[in-house]
Amino acid sequence: MPKAVSPPVSALFAVAKPSGPTSMAVVNDIKKLVTRSRLFVKEDELKKAEKQRPKKGKSAKYAREAVKIGQGGTLDPLADGVLVIGVGKGTKRLSEFLDCVKEYRTAALLGCETDSFDSEGAVVRVASWKHVTREKVEEALPKFRGDIQQKPPIFSALKMDGKHLYDYARQGIPLPRPIEARPVTVHGLDILEWKGSDHSFRYPETKFTDEQKSALEKAMHGIEDQVIVKDEPEAAASEDTPSTAFVLQMRVSGGTYVRSIVHDLGHAVGSAAHVVTLTRSRQGRFALEPSEEDNTLGCVPWEIFKKAVEDPGESDADGWHEWERAVMDKMEVLE
Structure with a gap:
């Protein structure tokens, strides 16, 4: 002192x-x-x-x-x-x-989408992941750099017309309008480590029931899909096989959803993805x-x-x- x-x-x-x-x-x-x-x-x-x-x-x-x-x-x-x-x-x-600008390190696991976009949530769907290579992810990253428009997750505490978004999703109430995208800035986004299958990560044990999937589909009815609900048969048959994981390093503006970047990146490479670890390595000074x-x-x-x-x-x-x-x-x- x-x-x-x-x-x-x-x-x-x-x-x-x-x-x-x-x-x-x-x-x-x-x-x-x-x-x-x-x-x-x-x-x-x-x-x-x-x-x-x-x-x-x-x-x-x-x-x-x-x-x-x-x-x-x-x-x-x-x-x-x-x-x-x-x-x-x-x-x-x-x-x-x-x-302020924040820096994060996050491990992403391919082939599985959850309601919270991270491993704390329930599995919404599983998707093919074996076709995804490091090169394919590298090719997709530029879409998420710079000034971008980002949609918050539907399973979030943000409100629309006085009701939490997650309430629409859980109760099967159609969203009155699309979730509004927000401007954020991604100053840097790179692969820090490509783990492949050399990891101990697994999909969450809790899974969406058919009733919950139906409620989510009703909430998203008429809205551009942000959450795909249907499992891919090939992926569902190989859920016990360790899927590909990789670590991203990023510098982002305030208000950026790291989980959304991982979720959207999964879609961009023709698969699904969720966050399994997240570290805020820097915040301001x-x-x-x-x-x-x-x-x-x-x-x-x-x-x-x-x-x-x-x-x-x-x-x-x-x-x-x-x-x-x-x-x-x-x-x-x-x-």
């Missing part, structure tokens, strides 16, 4: 979120630490909170009121990587990270692998926060805990 800065401070820092927990769960755990730390909360507020700590459900009440905390762009439970945290005045700066050249800051490992929530341990000679030292080393202090 800069010597000229005295706590409590307002700050921005990033945590390396693991795959599994929701972004909100991560923020809530960090909040338990932040609201009890003199790095972010005034000493007198901490003392007030300490007096209330014996009362269950009300511990750190004053501290919660004294400092705000938020995150600058949700990561799905499946995803890992950079999650920007704002504390105090830092919460007012979080909107910067919604619109925070990165998993920071460099002085790019003037980026690193991320605090999630394990440090997790350990501190379970047991903060002893403070050092200056009165700081391990997690606080880790944050000091990575944070951007705001005036």
Whole structure:
């Protein structure tokens, strides 16, 4: 922490979120630490909170009121990587990270389409994939670079006429109009690794029932197909055979759906595809692998926060805990 800065401070820092927990769960755990730390909360507020700590459900009440905390762009439970945290005045700066350029690495698995466009969803259909080569994917990538129009997934929380898109799909209610495409910019999109069949990825076990497929078809009736429902017989007969996987690296503008790029790319090569891993490697000036050249800051490992929530341990000679030292080393202090 800069010597000229005295706590409590307002700050921005990033945590390396693991795959599994929701972004909100991560923020809530960090909040338990932040609201009890003199790095972010005034000493007198901490003392007030300490007096209330014996009362269950009300511990750190004053501290919660004294400092705000938020995150600058949700990561799905499946995803890992950079999650920007704002504390105090830092919460007012979080909107910067919604619109900034982000970098991702994502593993795509061919031959299977899911309702969520990733491995957390249910299988909507299976398609042929053996004809897809690295060269074929390379040829299709230029269509997804630059300024493009992208349609959000029908199984998303976006609303149309006051109803979530996923409600139309699940209830078999025809969409009142096509899903509106949104302008996004893909600054870079390349194959980082071609895994072929050398991987442990498998299709999701949960599959759409005939009833669910029928509901989806009704929702999409009269609309240009975004989700193809019918299985290809050849593909259905070879579902147990490991299909081709590859890893993409991309730099995209805010609002870009990485899952949609993978889904649409699957269609572009005459197959189907969904996301099986997703890592946000950079968001604005925070990165998993920071460099002085790019003037980026690193991320605090999630394990440090997790350990501190379970047991903060002893403070050092200056009165700081391990997690606080880790944050000091990575944070951007705001005036």
